[in-house]
Amino acid sequence: MVSLTFYGGANEIGGNKILLEDKDARIYLDFGESFDFGEDFFYEYLQPRNANGLEVYFEFNLMPKVQKLYSEKMVKLTELKYEKPDIDAVFISHSHSDHVNHLSFIDESIPVYIGHGTQRILEIYHKLYPTLVDIGEHKTMNLFKSGDKIKIKHLIIEPIHVEHSIPGAYGFIVHTSKGAIVYSGDLRLHGPQSKMTDEFVEAAAKAKPYALLMEGTRMGSESEHNHTEEEVEEKVEKIIKESKGIVFAYFSMSNIDRFMSFYRASVKNKKKLVIDTKFAYILDNLKDKIPVLPDVMTDKNISVYFRIGKSGEYQEKDYKVYERKFMPKIITHDEVEANQRNIVMHMGFNKLMELVYIQPKDADYIYSSSEHFLEGEENEAERTVLENWMKHFGVKFHKAHCSGHASRKDLEHIVKTINPKILIPIHTQRAEDFKGFHVNVKIPEKGKTMEI
Numbered sequence: 103m104v105s106l107t108f109y110g111g112a113n114e115i116g117g118n119k120i121l122l123e124d125k126d127a128r129i130y131l132d133f134g135e136s137f138d139f140g141e142d143f144f145y146e147y148l149q150p151r152n153a154n155g156l157e158v159y160f161e162f163n164l165m166p167k168v169q170k171l172y173s174e175k176m177v178k179l180t181e182l183k184y185e186k187p188d189i190d191a192v193f194i195s196h197s198h199s200d201h202v203n204h205l206s207f208i209d210e211s212i213p214v215y216i217g218h219g220t221q222r223i224l225e226i227y228h229k230l231y232p233t234l235v236d237i238g239e240h241k242t243m244n245l246f247k248s249g250d251k252i253k254i255k256h257l258i259i260e261p262i263h264v265e266h267s268i269p270g271a272y273g274f275i276v277h278t279s280k281g282a283i284v285y286s287g288d289l290r291l292h293g294p295q296s297k298m299t300d301e302f303v304e305a306a307a308k309a310k311p312y313a314l315l316m317e318g319t320r321m322g323s324e325s326e327h328n329h330t331e332e333e334v335e336e337k338v339e340k341i342i343k344e345s346k347g348i349v350f351a352y353f354s355m356s357n358i359d360r361f362m363s364f365y366r367a368s369v370k371n372k373k374k375l376v377i378d379t380k381f382a383y384i385l386d387n388l389k390d391k392i393p394v395l396p397d398v399m400t401d402k403n404i405s406v407y408f409r410i411g412k413s414g415e416y417q418e419k420d421y422k423v424y425e426r427k428f429m430p431k432i433i434t435h436d437e438v439e440a441n442q443r444n445i446v447m448h449m450g451f452n453k454l455m456e457l458v459y460i461q462p463k464d465a466d467y468i469y470s471s472s473e474h475f476l477e478g479e480e481n482e483a484e485r486t487v488l489e490n491w492m493k494h495f496g497v498k499f500h501k502a503h504c505s506g507h508a509s510r511k512d513l514e515h516i517v518k519t520i521n522p523k524i525l526i527p528i529h530t531q532r533a534e535d536f537k538g539f540h541v542n543v544k545i546p547e548k549g550k551t552m553e554i
């Protein structure tokens with residue numbers, strides 16, 4: 103008998119934390135944080151301190167009260183008694199917070215299995231945002247690549263790469279005593295690396311799986327057009343071409359496909375792409391993993407924006423050690439202001455202050471990230487501030503984005519191709535809808551165990 107316990111990722115988008123038990127083997131598939139984690143009880147500076155460990159989270163039922171899982175430090179003030187863990191491994195599908203963020207709570211002796219790219223991305227982000235991205239200490243971090251076969255007691259786990267909105271994403275095929283159980287992770291089929299997802303789907307189908315745990319983020323997308331990354335690039339290229347001034351752009355720095363779309367669209371229009379030092383650090387540290395990435399240090403199409411330093415000038419000592427490497431590629435606000443028509447500049451919300459120095463004329467702004475920010479009620483205040491800045495500087499606003507998740511049509515194709523005996527929808531708020539694709543859908547419930 104194999105059992106699955108859904109501590110997260112059931113009837114919610116994200117927060118995957120799924121315990122798979124088979125005989126004496128116990129592994130977790132992802133250990134993430136839900137997107138709405140703690141929002142009912144914490145607010146701005148009202149946040150639990152690290153020293154509290156898990157006590158505060160247990161108080162509000164935000165973390166599962168499970169023995170033999172958490173570190174001694176984390177359970178110290180709680181009703182749980184620390185015991186040596188009985189978990190054989192935690193497998194991480196990719197580096198998004200809703201899949202990794204709670205790793206910092208688990209006992210450091212539990213082996214963590216993680217893709218080599220995911221490990222690198224987490225390392226880079228931890229360096230740049232030490233408190234925001236912190237997976238904690240782990241004695242054993244085993245790096246895997248696509249096609250590896252990992253033995254955990256009698257289980258064999260095969261990670262296979264998939265395409266998603268961040269590099270280094272995987273799905274897993276877990277060979278159990280009951281047959282193969284497939285875990286999709288997060289994936290899509292409409293980007294430049296879609297053949298990776300095809301390979302995963304093909305391998306999963308070949309395993310003739312007993313169960314498929316399938317993400318369904320966009321199960322409700324039937325009415326919308328499924329924009330591809332190629333279409334995003336075309337749109338961006340057109341906006342840049344027609345712009346009479348500087349083009350600002352916002353997209354997630356970890357979305358490398360999107361970076362490449364903007365890079366190519368800029369180069370085709372003979373514009374310089376300007377990024378900040380953090381972005382430069384990310385690209386510079388990923389280039390040995392992702393060969394298509396341009397070299398920030400030598401590529402003439404890229405310049406690195408330095409904010410004016412404390413000294414009022416641009417002196418090395420004004421900047422962090424990691425930033426100094428990029429000084430040969432510096433572009434200042436004066437230079438940006440003087441060359442507005444020749445520049446595409448990455449511009450996050452928190453960097454808008456630079457507009458005061460750049461004084462944009464006839465500028466365009468391309469918002470190229472999750473629609474969530476533009477639609478959700480909870481972002482209204484932030485959105486209004488952004489709109490006020492756009493109005494103040496007369497900046498024209500555009501949207502160009504496509505999702506990191508498969509459309510409903512692609513989900514149907516994936517489910518039908520893999521053709522499992524049981525279909526278990528995860529990472530979705532539309533689990534019931536999967537019944538349209540499959541005759542044997544089992545809907546998981548948060549905190550509950552499902553025997554299969």
Ligand SMILES: [Zn+2]
Nearest residue numbers: 116198200288
């Ligand atoms: Zn996710």
Ligand SMILES: [Zn+2]
Nearest residue numbers: 196198266288
């Ligand atoms: Zn994801």
